[in-house]
Amino acid sequence: MYEHDKFKGAEENFMFEGWNLCYKALKVKNAASSMWNNTAARVQFYDSANCSGAYGYAAKPSSSDGDLTNNGFDNKTSSIRYP
Ligand SMILES: [Ca+2]
Numbered sequence: 001m002y003e004h005d006k007f008k009g010a011e012e013n014f015m016f017e018g019w020n021l022c023y024k025a026l027k028v029k030n031a032a033s034s035m036w037n038n039t040a041a042r043v044q045f046y047d048s049a050n051c052s053g054a055y056g057y058a059a060k061p062s063s064s065d066g067d068l069t070n071n072g073f074d075n076k077t078s079s080i081r082y083p
């Protein structure tokens, strides 16, 4: 995840080490504006801190999005779930 659009600004990477795990955003908490998913699974993005409630955005497998504004999820992600 990246702080700004088009994969710029602060960067936070996640190494997924299992299935159905929740990872908290630290560096880019409530700041992620673009993302790159290089895994073969769907990754769900949550406004809540612990992947609770409904997710707000789902990244398709092997996808990237340079601007989360049109997905209604700019500067909102606090946690992500894989897959
Ligand atoms: Ca941002």
Ligand SMILES: [Ca+2]
Residues within 6 Å of the ligand: 065, 066, 067, 068, 069, 070, 071
């Ligand atoms: Ca988008």
